[in-house]
Amino acid sequence: MIYSYIITEDLGWQSLSQWQPPDTPFMSFAYWQALTDTGAIGEASGWVPLYIVIYRSQPQNQSQITPVAVMPVFIKEHHQGEYVFDHVWAEAYARYGVAYYPRLVTSVPYTPVSGQRLWLAQGVTLSTEILQTAMAAIDSVAAQVGASSWHGLFVGDEQYNIFHSVSQTFNVSQTSVDNQQFERQSLEYPLFEREGCQFLWQNQKLTEWDAAGKSIPFSNFDDFLMTLTAKKRKNIRAERKKIAKHNLTCQIKTGADINASDWAVFYHCYAMTYAVRGRHPYLTPAFFEQIAKSMSKCLMLAQALDETGEVVASSLFFYDDPNRPNATLYGRYWGALAEYDSLHFELCYYQGIEFAIATGLQYFDPGTQGEHKLIRGFIPQKTHSLHRIYDLRFQPAIAKFCEQDRTYMRQYRQQAHRALPFNVDNMPEFNG
DSSP: OEEEEEEESSSGGGGGSOBOOOSSGGGSHHHHHHHHHTTSSBGGGTEEEEEEEEEEEETTEEEEEEEEEEEEEEEESSOTTOOSOOHHHHHHHHHTTOOOOSEEEESOTTOOOOBOOSEEBTTOOOOHHHHHHHHHHHHHHHHHHTOSEEEEEEEOHHHHHHHHHHTTOOOOTTBSSOHHHHHHHHHHSOEEEEEEEEEEEEOOOSSOBOTTSOBOOOSSHHHHHTTBOHHHHHHHHHHHHHHHHTTOEEEEEEGGGSOHHHHHHHHHHHHHHHHTTTOOOSSOHHHHHHHHHHSGGGEEEEEEEOTTSOEEEEEEEEEOOTTSTTOEEEEEEEEESSOOTTHHHIIIIIHHHHHHHHHTOSEEEOOBOOGGGGGGTOEEEEEEEEEEEOOGGGHHHHHHHHHHHHHHHHHHHHHHHHTOOBOGGGOOOOOO
């Protein structure tokens, strides 16, 4: 097979192949179409999108080529909406009078969710050759726009492992990329690795298994609580009782049951989280209106209502088809119109856990950061990002920074793991 690529600015490539279902709702075409249509990505937002379309052809018939994979790359002049921070690198460039911008970023905009960063055609398996071709295209874009660097954020484990091998191997004789040029660039511009930490709730008992040896999911919220120490169970129950003391009730709506009025109140709540910091939301009402129509089967809205029935807080979740492997609930956007003790924990965590159990979802990803998630049963997980630096003068310092940062993050995850609230029988193993 021979691999080649083109770089385009629009989404027309979507009609050129049959594509595999995405690994998260945030890589669905509907989600990216909404980002595009409402200006969340584009020149005005500073997320200028390019799409690397990778083709495969038979050597004997190169006139028939088929798109097999696409990788998004953004040209950026800022760091907003990324959640892996390289501000200190930009400051170092500035001290030496060197331009750090533009920079290239491959990620899901405004969403710190780990997963695959390519769309793959039906029947195609992610391979070293595909990612080698993608890296060659990224290098070409960087040279054309004068980018200082490329940043692949929250890449999934499979892609991370292949990317890591790409930076160490140079077998590209079966691609249209010049082998010697790619080898030289890979040696000059290695991929630096950074690790992060997110917190993931798991819908599984560690003390009970089915006939196939698979851990059994929880039957209800109390079933989950019984895996925690007595003190932590008591604390969580006390937090949940505070909601009733505030004369608040909570309800869940999904899909088409979320009406226009619900969306209007939700956006008001969502915008408040930015207003208190003197900022404007990244996403517009039009964005949520569009995904309400195009992604309704993926959406869950948790609401808190006061004694008059008025909504005073909202939390929006996305979720996978429960029938797919590793089906996950994703907590993403929250806001409240007034301050209520423990309401954030109820609406963003406990309501999500109850929904995951009731729906049969295996995991619950509540979003980035926050040690307060630990004592509520969210387990620290390693995340990956990859970075390519095109100015050789800065590589040694950045390589050292990444090495020290990885050491720190491993220690942080280990300390976080020790703070988990589970009793001895239900304590998960530390996975690094």
